[in-house]
Amino acid sequence: MEGESGLFYHICPRCSRAVPAHVQEHYCLNDGERLLEACPRCGARFTSPYARFCGVCGLELAKVPENRRG
Numbered sequence: 622m623e624g625e626s627g628l629f630y631h632i633c634p635r636c637s638r639a640v641p642a643h644v645q646e647h648y649c650l651n652d653g654e655r656l657l658e659a660c661p662r663c664g665a666r667f668t669s670p671y672a673r674f675c676g677v678c679g680l681e682l683a684k685v686p687e688n689r690r691g
Contacts, residue, residue, distance in 0.1 A: 639670035
């Protein structure tokens with residue numbers, strides 16, 4: 622099932638840059654950080670380009686440890 626906007630996003634946990642999932646970028650162009658494709662805690666995909674927290678489990682994306690980012 623897709624998000625309300627019809628898109629899923631990959632999110633940079635460092636700078637919160639969002640990229641539509643269909644673009645297939647794996648690293649942030651701003652800072653080189655690996656993009657999160659889904660919440661590492663619950664696996665939910667991001668349906669908002671403004672996500673700073675997982676909409677399902679509430680995990681703060683900026684606090685995801687580096688070893689769980691990809």
